[in-house]
Amino acid sequence: MKILLLGCGNVGANVARQLVPRHPSVEYVVADLNLEVAEKLAADLGSQVKAARADVLDPACLDALLDGVDLVFNAVGPFYRSAVPVIEAALRARVDYIDINDDHDVAEALYLDPSYQQRALEAGIRLVVGCGSTPGLSNVIARMLVDRLDSATEIHLATAVPFVPDLLSPAVVDHMMHITCGEVVQFVDGQYRKMPGWGGRLEVPYSAPFKHYPGFFIGHGETVTLPHCIPGLQQVTNRIGFIPEAGSKIWQSMIDLGLGSPEKIEALGISPLKFLTQHLSSEAGRKALSVDLSDEPWAVAMRVEVRGLRDGAEVCSVVEQHLQLPVEETDDSTADPTPTCARLFIEAYLDGRIRGQGLLAPESCVDAEAYVRAFAEETGATFIASETRVQGELFA
Structure with missing residues (x-):
């Protein structure tokens, strides 16, 4: 299993800090527009984590990064600029996708256009959008x-x-x-x-x-x-x-x-x-x-x-x-609930607990009672x- 974590800002870095120690057998790439930031995070996390430069507005860069990846997690904001380009790359590469999108126009573009659901089904992938605290936990x-x-x-x-x-x-x-x-x-x-x-x-x-x-x-x-x-x-x-x-x-x-x-x-x-x-x-x-x-x-x-x-x-x-x-x-990664919310969705994916196929929303793809209980216990x-x-x- 190989996961690409896009964005090494506060949320993206803290998702990585929570996820890597809990799942050491997974191979990770942390990527950011600022390569130095990604390299520092990778060095802090251990040998199973590699660093890369990521420009989410460069299709060729994304295609190279997604080669051989099983899941891409997108924490690059603002999502009204980043979400659709990364989703398009995930569709091209047939790679599962999770993000913490919190912009309404992105949700409109995806969920109110039936072509995204159809394309995701044809690609055999899951696109799970909006898996932070709000949206995300709020929906669940x-x-x-x-x-x-x-x-x-x-x-x-x-x-x-x-x-x-x-x-x-x-x-x-x-x-x-x-x-x-x-x-x-x-x-x-x-x-x-x-x-x-x-x-x-x-x-x-x-x-x-x-x-x-x-x-x-x-x-x-x-x-x-x-x-x-x-x-x-x-x-x-x-x-x-x-x-x-x-x-x-x-x-x-x-x-x-x-x-x-x-x-x-x-x-x-x-x-x-x-x-x-x-x-x-x-x-x-x-x-x-x-x-x-x-x-x-x-x-x-x-x-x-x-x-x-x-x-x-x-x-x-x-x-x-x-x-x-x-x-x-x-620097406590639990001070902001968003990284924990996102990490719980990634873990549901790793454990085979994400339900459904194609374009998914948080409220449609996890056991709601179990997710809320897990969040409360964790935080x-x-x-x-x-x-x-x-x-x-x-x-x-």
Whole structure:
């Protein structure tokens, strides 16, 4: 078995750090556009790991890297640039593929175009897309709750994140602007619809120590794949908001000022988005955009709500995960749940526990209860579950 791990940034490197010691008989190649970074990671991991340079936008480079490989894991962001080129290479090479894509337009391009499923089946490979924490774990939690009902009609997801400029790396800002500017896909009244990014304001009722915070539409894969994989759904929405609300207001103002635009201003030789990513990484930017978090939890909340029927009664099932943020910078690969989520999917693949063929989503290819249980045991994560009879509108 030979696995190609593309991308040696935080997530990709930590997937490798978790995976290699657990599966020492597997042959690995870690690859990055920066060969020196890949070589350092390979040296840290041991003799069964080789390093290579990878340019995911160069088809010839990808074809050479995938030669003789059984599985490619893609952690190269932003995925709206990298996912489809690597998937096309995997199709050419007939190599199985797993990624942590978190961009809605990639999910649209793949799942709403039946040709990708057909091509993957013809190639005899699996393309498993969106296997991080959200999407990924979020989808699987939703599937778990759906499976506990007789039928499901609505799934609503929401995330609350502290507004901390130090956490807004250039890559995070690029991604966040991509999924909050312009139009984003939500599933409304049984149809995929384009909705205004950072629109659809709703007060989301998180559990203590969190409060109710406003959430806003984002473009994520869940709103594409969940209706695709789970029959009968009429509503699937996904929202995010910053803690406290002042952070969301700052983000709204940056969108309104056009700072999310990737179009270069010729007179300056830089795009508004490039300026913003650099400004938020500077001392001046961090100071100017800081907000008071003294009364807020130093944690991230992810909420999954599913509505449906059981024994003729309409119920609303909710699971929340609260993730404590590190007090100071750490190399601990469990501080961010995404590498653990991805590694669990790769291990399901290695153990023959990925179900289905062709183009797959997280909620369609693993045992949901077993996956969530494994994640909780591995990370010590706390999940808060509740279920109520629906009387009027709770969260839509």
